[in-house]
Amino acid sequence: MDIVLPKTIAEKLQKKAKYTVTSVEKYLLDVLTKDYDPETTAEKHLSTALEHLEQTKEELKESDLRQSSKKIRNTCTPAIKAHAPARKSKRTESHTELWVYKNEVTKNSITELKWYSK
Secondary structure, rough: OOOOOOOOHHHHHHHHHHHHHOOHHHHHHHHHOOOOHHHHHHHHHHHHHHHHHHHHHHHHOOHHHHHHHHHHHHHHHHOOOOOOOOHOOOOOOOHHHHHHHHHHHHHHHHHHHHHHHH
């Protein structure tokens, strides 16, 4: 679905998205899900991640590695954003918070893997 916006609004959205170091699509998703409960927020982000994953599969079928690598990155961000509210009832408001949370999850996962391998 394509949505047409006045140029000034589109520019403002691009500026806000750039400030939060994200795409306009991700910025709008964050704005639209801001007041939702953690479960709904997680579902919205997971839905976006799955959509990007399907796009990635299509790009890989077409052997477009450059586009598929971008899509993989676009899949990871909403997947991590879905994990935060689903597991911790936590919302990542900025790019920095997202990567801090990602590092926390990674560190905990590595610790768990080491424990299981003993």
